[in-house]
Amino acid sequence: MRPAAAGGTRMPTETSETAPRASPSPAARYDAFLSYTHRDTAMAVALQRELERLTKPWWRRRQLHVFRDESALAAGPALWTRLVSALTESRYLIVLASPAAARSEWTDREVGWWLDHRSVDQLVLAVVDGELHWDGHAGRFDPRTTNCLPPSLLERLAEEPLWVDLRGIATDQGSDRLAAPSAGIVAAITGKDKDEILGEDLRQHRRTRRTAVSALAVISVLALLATAAAVVALAQRDSARRSAAIAQARAFAAGAQASVGQDLDRSLLYAATAYRLHDDTSSHAALFQALSSDPHLVRFVPHSTPPTAQTWLGGSHVIADGGKDYLTVTDADSGSGRTVRISGSVTALAGTADGAGVVAATSAHTVSMIDARNGRMKWTASSASSSEVVSLSADQSSGLIAQLDQRGSVTIRRLADGATVGTGAPPPVGPYPPAPAFVGFLGGGSRLAVGDEEGELAILRLPDLSVLSPWSPWLGPGDSLPPSAYVQDGSSVSYILGGHSVAVSTVVGERPVPRFPDMYVTDMSALAVSDALDAVAFDADGRLEVAEPADELHPDGVITVLTGVSSTNSTLSFSADGSLLAGTNGATTAIWAPRSVSGAARALPDPLLSLCEACGNAPVAVDLHDSTIIWKAVQPDYTEHLLCGTQPSGRKRLDLPLSSQTVIQGLAVSPDGSRLVAADGSDGAVGWSVRNGCPVGSPASLAVGALGGDRSVDVLALKDGSVLLVGENQSVAWIDRTGKVVRLSPAVRPGDKYLPPPVVAAAPDGLRFAVGRPDGSLTAYRTGGAAPRKGWQADMGQQVQAVSYVSDDQIAVSTTSGDAVVLDAATGRVQHRLGGGQAFAVAGTNGFVVGVGGVQDRAALWSAADGSLLATFDFAPIALPLSSPGRLARVTSGYATTLVPDATGMWFFEVGTNPTRWALDPASWVATACRTAGRPLAPVEWETVTGSAAPGDLRCDRPR
Numbered sequence: 001m002r003p004a005a006a007g008g009t010r011m012p013t014e015t016s017e018t019a020p021r022a023s024p025s026p027a028a029r030y031d032a033f034l035s036y037t038h039r040d041t042a043m044a045v046a047l048q049r050e051l052e053r054l055t056k057p058w059w060r061r062r063q064l065h066v067f068r069d070e071s072a073l074a075a076g077p078a079l080w081t082r083l084v085s086a087l088t089e090s091r092y093l094i095v096l097a098s099p100a101a102a103r104s105e106w107t108d109r110e111v112g113w114w115l116d117h118r119s120v121d122q123l124v125l126a127v128v129d130g131e132l133h134w135d136g137h138a139g140r141f142d143p144r145t146t147n148c149l150p151p152s153l154l155e156r157l158a159e160e161p162l163w164v165d166l167r168g169i170a171t172d173q174g175s176d177r178l179a180a181p182s183a184g185i186v187a188a189i190t191g192k193d194k195d196e197i198l199g200e201d202l203r204q205h206r207r208t209r210r211t212a213v214s215a216l217a218v219i220s221v222l223a224l225l226a227t228a229a230a231v232v233a234l235a236q237r238d239s240a241r242r243s244a245a246i247a248q249a250r251a252f253a254a255g256a257q258a259s260v261g262q263d264l265d266r267s268l269l270y271a272a273t274a275y276r277l278h279d280d281t282s283s284h285a286a287l288f289q290a291l292s293s294d295p296h297l298v299r300f301v302p303h304s305t306p307p308t309a310q311t312w313l314g315g316s317h318v319i320a321d322g323g324k325d326y327l328t329v330t331d332a333d334s335g336s337g338r339t340v341r342i343s344g345s346v347t348a349l350a351g352t353a354d355g356a357g358v359v360a361a362t363s364a365h366t367v368s369m370i371d372a373r374n375g376r377m378k379w380t381a382s383s384a385s386s387s388e389v390v391s392l393s394a395d396q397s398s399g400l401i402a403q404l405d406q407r408g409s410v411t412i413r414r415l416a417d418g419a420t421v422g423t424g425a426p427p428p429v430g431p432y433p434p435a436p437a438f439v440g441f442l443g444g445g446s447r448l449a450v451g452d453e454e455g456e457l458a459i460l461r462l463p464d465l466s467v468l469s470p471w472s473p474w475l476g477p478g479d480s481l482p483p484s485a486y487v488q489d490g491s492s493v494s495y496i497l498g499g500h501s502v503a504v505s506t507v508v509g510e511r512p513v514p515r516f517p518d519m520y521v522t523d524m525s526a527l528a529v530s531d532a533l534d535a536v537a538f539d540a541d542g543r544l545e546v547a548e549p550a551d552e553l554h555p556d557g558v559i560t561v562l563t564g565v566s567s568t569n570s571t572l573s574f575s576a577d578g579s580l581l582a583g584t585n586g587a588t589t590a591i592w593a594p595r596s597v598s599g600a601a602r603a604l605p606d607p608l609l610s611l612c613e614a615c616g617n618a619p620v621a622v623d624l625h626d627s628t629i630i631w632k633a634v635q636p637d638y639t640e641h642l643l644c645g646t647q648p649s650g651r652k653r654l655d656l657p658l659s660s661q662t663v664i665q666g667l668a669v670s671p672d673g674s675r676l677v678a679a680d681g682s683d684g685a686v687g688w689s690v691r692n693g694c695p696v697g698s699p700a701s702l703a704v705g706a707l708g709g710d711r712s713v714d715v716l717a718l719k720d721g722s723v724l725l726v727g728e729n730q731s732v733a734w735i736d737r738t739g740k741v742v743r744l745s746p747a748v749r750p751g752d753k754y755l756p757p758p759v760v761a762a763a764p765d766g767l768r769f770a771v772g773r774p775d776g777s778l779t780a781y782r783t784g785g786a787a788p789r790k791g792w793q794a795d796m797g798q799q800v801q802a803v804s805y806v807s808d809d810q811i812a813v814s815t816t817s818g819d820a821v822v823l824d825a826a827t828g829r830v831q832h833r834l835g836g837g838q839a840f841a842v843a844g845t846n847g848f849v850v851g852v853g854g855v856q857d858r859a860a861l862w863s864a865a866d867g868s869l870l871a872t873f874d875f876a877p878i879a880l881p882l883s884s885p886g887r888l889a890r891v892t893s894g895y896a897t898t899l900v901p902d903a904t905g906m907w908f909f910e911v912g913t914n915p916t917r918w919a920l921d922p923a924s925w926v927a928t929a930c931r932t933a934g935r936p937l938a939p940v941e942w943e944t945v946t947g948s949a950a951p952g953d954l955r956c957d958r959p960r
Contacts, residue, residue, distance in 0.1 A: 030067040031189055032124070033090035035110040039100040043128050043166065044068055047096070050182040054197055055190070064186065066094075080109070087113055092122045092189050097148040097163075098129040108150035115156055124188050125153075125163040126181070134160040242278075248946050249278035253286035255945050260293045264564045265300040265588060267293075268929040269937045270945070272956050275926050281863045285870040287925040288861055291600040291932075292873035292918075294563040298580065298598045301330050301337070301589040302935040307571065309346045310584055313372055314355030315576040320372070321589055322346025322360055329358065329372050332580055332591045335931060340375045342368065348483075350392035350401070352415070359401055361389035367403060369418060381418035385409055391439045391483050398445020400462070408436045410450065410465055424465030426450055426458035434458075434471060440488040449493045451486050457493060484528040484573045496529045496536055514549030517557030528572035528581070535574065535594065537581050539567035544583060546594040564590035597916060599928050604643075604650040604915040619664045620909050622902045625673025626693030628653065629900075629907065631915060632664045640664070644694035648905055648917055654694040662686065662699060666714035670721070671766040677702065677723055679712035685725055703735040710747035713757050719766025720783050728757045732771055734788050742787040744771065761803045761811070763825065770811060772800030778813060780828060792828035796821075804901065806844030806864045814842035820851050822864055832867025836860065845901035848920045852897045852908070859908070861920075875908045875916060930956035 032051070036044040048066045055064035067086045087093070093114045101107045114123060130148030134141055141154050164181045179198065187194040256270035271286035307321040317332045324345045330337035344364030351358050351372070361367050361383060369378040383389055387405040394401050394415060401413040408428075412421040428434060434452035442449055447468060448460045459469035487494045492511045514533055521527065523539035530536075536547045544567035550557040565585040572583050581592045597603050620631035627647045634640055642664070644654035658664065666679040669690065676688040676695045684704040688695035703725065710727030717723055721737035731747035745758070755774045762769045772778045776798050780791035798815035805825065806812050814820040818838030822831045837860030839851020849862040852875065859875040862868065900907040904921040919925065933956060942950035
């Protein structure tokens with residue numbers, strides 16, 4: 001038996017006689033009453049939703065109202081009464097037929113009421129589950145095989161009805177499967193055609209989809225607009241932040257430049273902060289100016305309060321500073337250290353000879369021994385005096401400590417436990433008692449020297465402290481001499497007297513006394529003399545200066561000016577080896593290396609002494625492949641050597657003596673690091689094999705006759721294995737790896753006027769090179785093929801003095817007038833004219849250009865990016881005797897300076913000086929500035945510069 005298709009289902013009763021019918025109200029509340037058992041709730045819900053959807057215009061919520069007890073009735077008593085009320089207010093009854101419905105009393109009562117009070121024509125049957133069979137002979141549903149109808153429907157229907165089949169439809173399959181049978185029910189209720197209903201549903205669906213698509217498009221556009229607005233807002237926020245950071249960076253850079261001369265640690269911090277806020281030329285300028293203002297400065301050591309005493313520990317580079325309730329021990333080389341809490345203000349300090357211990361006297365009238373290695377207190381003893389201790393001395397050979405107080409009393413203690421051995425005082429001479437300033441051991445601990453502030457000295461015997469020598473007469477013009485003005489070496493005592501000149505006097509024993517240059521000491525309390533009597537530090541009108549005695553090269557002596565802290569009222573002291581000087585003023589200790597360079601600069605230990613071979617072209621080459629530098633040095637015995645050192649430290653790896661027949665004029669390392677080539681003054685060259693960055697073996701002749709009789713003075717090694725040779729009489733020859741020679745310019749006969757040889761430079765890619773000539777021409781070439789290909793040629797207007805590739809894209813050029821420019825390496829056009837300084841020698845690397853020449857032979861540093869002048873600086877700031885190969889000696893001018901770039905720095909080779917390298921890497925500048933400053937930026941410093949609240953992290957070395 002087939003179910004009805006769409007449409008209403010007419011269901012006649014058994015007889016033509018009908019019981020009186022209750023008509024629905026003229027305005028029925030519900031279009032249909034859904035009768036079902038609660039086991040079929042899922043299908044009832046789905047069917048109700050689908051019926052209402054099919055009759056829902058797009059502009060209204062719904063058109064067909066279906067009563068379903070769970071959705072329309074609230075919980076409460078008299079359920080049947082309310083169901084009857086709903087049945088009365090409904091136009092159609094929809095019965096969900098199923099075996100469960102057949103057994104349901106409530107479904108049967110609802111169907112029975114409907115058949116008693118309504119027309120069977122307004123009843124719709126929907127089979128959800130079970131079987132339905134019509135018995136045609138009996139004219140009724142077969143009760144034996146029909147199991148889904150309630151009893152009321154089995155006996156009271158006279159004809160087989162049309163019914164809707166919902167069997168096999170899952171409620172979670174969506175509306176597609178329910179649409180057709182639901183449309184049949186809607187057709188029965190509304191009287192519309194099923195196809196019309198489905199067509200309208202399709203139209204509604206399409207309309208809804210179009211509406212949804214349109215809405216989605218609008219939403220998408222709005223979302224895109226919102227996203228764009230958010231992106232713009234974020235970009236504006238980021239732009240505002242960048243602008244604020246740039247403004248703050250420039251404020252810090254300006255503050256750094258303003259603080260260079262008076263507050264160097266703050267200048268370093270400001271410059272590092274400027275760079276971390278914004279990496280540009282202003283921060284680069286601030287950084288390099290701060291670092292180059294005093295290349296002798298090693299580091300600052302900040303303290304919580306001003307130190308009141310200072311000493312170096314033995315022969316080490318460890319310094320101890322003591323102040324109110326603290327003792328700080330710092331390794332000057334590494335910057336590492338520790339602070340020890342101590343009671344009272346430290347009044348005097350002394351270190352043991354092995355550097356392992358420090359003795360401290362305090363205002364609390366105690367004397368303590370502290371282990372400098374771990375900060376532990378070994379012992380503490382009472383000073384046994386109501387007067388402050390002004391000087392201490394420790395002698396490990398005798399195991400004794402001597403303390404001198406303000407009244408001149410001396411106490412001797414055991415170094416091991418602080419126990420008192422003896423006390424005493426030298427008797428005063430004359431009406432005025434001495435002002436004690438110094439105590440020191442002599443004769444292996446058998447005697448004790450006591451000095452006062454005016455240079456008077458008394459000698460006592462140990463251990464009984466009897467007087468061996470009374471106070472020596474006043475020599476003048478000493479006044480308020482500090483302990484650091486005294487030096488004792490175990491057999492003699494010397495001290496320095498200041499005034500219009502500095503003189504060193506040995507008052508005990510015999511010791512050669514050097515002659516220092518004339519100078520005026522303005523603060524006699526700020527004096528220090530090195531143990532070797534070869535350096536004096538003093539205050540000169542607020543400047544800290546270090547004087548060194550005259551020698552055969554410097555008959556007037558040498559004076560070096562140091563900056564970092566004010567020298568007025570400073571505590572000064574030299575390390576035992578004299579290489580370091582400490583100066584404390586306020587809460588900061590500065591440490592310098594007056595005889596060498598530090599920070600961004602580094603000097604090699606072997607000077608370049610030959611005066612003629614450094615004239616514009618020192619024999620030096622950098623091996624970028626193996627990070628080494630190779631140069632020729634003339635030793636004090638005038639033997640010539642090839643030296644090879646590690647970059648950037650310059651630590652010597654090889655010392656290769658040269659035979660007297662080998663003359664080195666210029667050096668070059670092949671880009672692959674396999675060969676060292678030298679111009680040797682012949683018409684060819686010589687070469688060495690290179691292993692691990694250094695030359696090995698004996699030199700072999702190369703390209704003999706390539707210059708046609710001219711003498712080679714310079715050389716380039718190119719990437720393709722070819723070599724470029726330069727002759728002293730204008731000849732330039734290119735030799736390929738097979739030995740084929742191509743002469744780019746011939747030699748000329750020397751005339752009345754000397755013309756220097758051409759200058760050459762290779763690009764970092766090793767494939768291009770440039771040749772500058774005395775006639776002012778600069779020509780670019782590219783290797784490859786049978787001969788170099790000539791590129792652009794520029795007229796510099798004057799003799800080309802120097803040429804250097806800053807990068808593959810830029811070339812720096814200088815002329816005899818000292819003018820320097822940066823050219824486009826591809827076209828030869830001028831990009832920047834470098835102003836603010838002269839440059840007779842010029843070279844570039846890592847985005848920077850360095851020039852040397854002009855007033856006082858200072859170097860200039862420019863940015864290759866925009867040509868701005870970043871700084872001028874003294875590139876070789878040391879001038880010490882040639883007789884000391886381990887020191888620097890400055891004797892000539894910038895005309896004789898050779899600049900040799902490596903990947904991140906510039907080497908300066910000048911006659912009579914040790915080769916010096918300056919780092920040209922902003923990241924390393926920041927690291928050096930932070931290490932030197934030794935402290936973070938203070939919040940008040942940030943707020944003073946920017947006018948805004950300081951961020952939480954002000955560490956100098958914080959990530960950018």
